[in-house]
Amino acid sequence: MKNADRGQIRIIEAFLAVLVIFSAFAVSANLPTPRATIKRERLASIGLHVLMKLDEDGSLSKHITNQNFTALRESLGLVLPAGVCFNLTVYDEQMRQINADVISNGGFSSQDVVFAEYVCASQNATFHCYVIRLFLAVTT
Amino acid sequence: MPAVSVDTFFACSLMVIAVLAAMAGASKLLYPYVNSANGQNSGQRYEEISRYLLLNIGKPTNWGQNSQEAPETFGLAKSDFGVPYELDVDKVTRLNAENMYSVNYAELYSSLKLSDVSFRLEIRPVFQVIINLTATFSFTNETTYQFEILTEKQGRAVRTKLTYYVFAENYMDIFSLDMPLGRANQNVTLSNSVHGHALLTVLARSSYDTRIVSFGVYAFSHNSAHQESTDTFVKLSPLNHVLNASFVNFEVNLSRVYALTFDHYSRLAQIAGNNESALYEIPHFLDPSPTILVLTGWNNSNFFTEWVAYPQVPLQIGADFANAASLSNVFSYAYEVTVNWAIYDCTVLLGGPRD
Numbered sequence: 001m002k003n004a005d006r007g008q009i010r011i012i013e014a015f016l017a018v019l020v021i022f023s024a025f026a027v028s029a030n031l032p033t034p035r036a037t038i039k040r041e042r043l044a045s046i047g048l049h050v051l052m053k054l055d056e057d058g059s060l061s062k063h064i065t066n067q068n069f070t071a072l073r074e075s076l077g078l079v080l081p082a083g084v085c086f087n088l089t090v091y092d093e094q095m096r097q098i099n100a101d102v103i104s105n106g107g108f109s110s111q112d113v114v115f116a117e118y119v120c121a122s123q124n125a126t127f128h129c130y131v132i133r134l135f136l137a138v139t140t
Numbered sequence: 141m142p143a144v145s146v147d148t149f150f151a152c153s154l155m156v157i158a159v160l161a162a163m164a165g166a167s168k169l170l171y172p173y174v175n176s177a178n179g180q181n182s183g184q185r186y187e188e189i190s191r192y193l194l195l196n197i198g199k200p201t202n203w204g205q206n207s208q209e210a211p212e213t214f215g216l217a218k219s220d221f222g223v224p225y226e227l228d229v230d231k232v233t234r235l236n237a238e239n240m241y242s243v244n245y246a247e248l249y250s251s252l253k254l255s256d257v258s259f260r261l262e263i264r265p266v267f268q269v270i271i272n273l274t275a276t277f278s279f280t281n282e283t284t285y286q287f288e289i290l291t292e293k294q295g296r297a298v299r300t301k302l303t304y305y306v307f308a309e310n311y312m313d314i315f316s317l318d319m320p321l322g323r324a325n326q327n328v329t330l331s332n333s334v335h336g337h338a339l340l341t342v343l344a345r346s347s348y349d350t351r352i353v354s355f356g357v358y359a360f361s362h363n364s365a366h367q368e369s370t371d372t373f374v375k376l377s378p379l380n381h382v383l384n385a386s387f388v389n390f391e392v393n394l395s396r397v398y399a400l401t402f403d404h405y406s407r408l409a410q411i412a413g414n415n416e417s418a419l420y421e422i423p424h425f426l427d428p429s430p431t432i433l434v435l436t437g438w439n440n441s442n443f444f445t446e447w448v449a450y451p452q453v454p455l456q457i458g459a460d461f462a463n464a465a466s467l468s469n470v471f472s473y474a475y476e477v478t479v480n481w482a483i484y485d486c487t488v489l490l491g492g493p494r495d
Contacts, residue, residue, distance in 0.1 A: 010151035021162045053476040056223045059349055071348040078266055078352055081474045082294040
């Protein structure tokens with residue numbers, strides 16, 4: 001190669017380097033940002049908070065005592081943040097499952113499932129204790 | 141200078157710029173990953189702060205009721221709260237910038253006493269009530285307005301029961317309705333002998349939990365071309381169970397003022413007034429519901445209505461984190477809070493300068 005052409009080759013090298021670097025940018029910009037996700041611990045905390053809020057006036061145990069699991073599902077669906085799916089199971093004092101039907105707002109499409117356990121008591125004359133297990137996942 | 145030297149200098153400059161741009165870009169893109177451990181600690185800290193905002197009563201404990209006072213220490217909880225996350229109706233109301241007694245973000249920021257933490261608070265009903273005027277039928281003696289009422293959360297229909305109130309000149313009526321599908325068409329018929337503003341106020345309650353309540357208001361013009369927005373004639377500011385009706389237009393004559401909830405309504409009595417404002421006492425309703433305050437009056441010969449919610453929600457206050465170039469990591473925490481026994485969605489966003 002002539003001496004006069006060496007500079008031109010270096011310009012081509014520089015443009016190639018720029019191309020490589022900016023293509024790396026393009027790829028890395030599409031990486032998922034961890035800030036946008038709900039963390040596992042936070043999701044369990046939200047679940048527990050929601051169950052506690054629904055139990056404040058005794059409506060949680062009232063729905064269970066009355067076997068009104070539709071009301072339980074709809075109330076949970078309303079107060080949980082959008083994009084969170086849940087599956088709830090209710091047990092009695094001997095850990096026998098009370099709900100025959102599934103209490104859920106849809107199937108879990110995520111492998112990352114957390115659960116919150118909450119114990120509530122009925123507020124009527126006959127004392128009953130219920131163990132509630134709420135499984136939660138973020139819809140993907 | 142030979143041409144090869146110029147070319148080489150140009151190529152080297154290009155490389156240096158590319159390398160510097162790469163370093164800057166890589167540090168920006170990889171920041172969240174490199175600082176993941178640090179971010180985890182920040183997340184825990186911010187979560188505790190978000191809880192503190194909602195569980196602490198602040199100082200003085202009654203800073204919500206005292207319209208002249210800004211909080212020394214920030215906290216939104218009711219001073220004698222019976223359940224966690226029960227907020228004070230007046231502390232919440234003073235966060236709304238449309239209330240004449242509102243506190244601004246600078247006062248709240250200094251009362252939090254954490255110079256490295258910015259925050260934003262959003263409080264809104266759990267679901268939305270959407271009201272659309274779909275048709276108008278004019279007859280000789282009366283006009284019928286057809287409304288579509290929707291109750292939904294994030295596009296999903298919510299099964300509700302409705303109580304709705306209609307106001308027009310010398311007219312007020314109440315109706316109830318079941319909405320199993322979260323959607324209904326309702327007709328409102330008004331006499332053509334009256335004209336001016338008319339107001340449809342809808343309170344909706346979830347069929348499954350009496351504490352989940354929302355509202356919607358639709359103002360429309362009846363036999364009149366004018367359609368002014370709210371706060372045109374009178375600015376309404378509720379606080380400490382007193383409604384302040386401050387005149388924007390001094391040619392108005394106030395007529396009746398109502399307080400509406402899902403189960404009850406009441407006509408308010410004026411307790412004080414002068415040529416600039418009038419004060420009305422708001423009753424303490426015991427049903428879990430926001431209270432909608434509706435004022436009626438005349439501007440010259442034109443009938444008008446104004447309204448405000450108590451607590452004054454939905455509201456947003458605080459730093460603007462929406463800007464993508466914000467030099468802050470933002471952490472968002474969702475809570476269900478109680479105000480006057482009704483449940484609301486509350487989102488606390490927290491951020492600070494990057495470490």
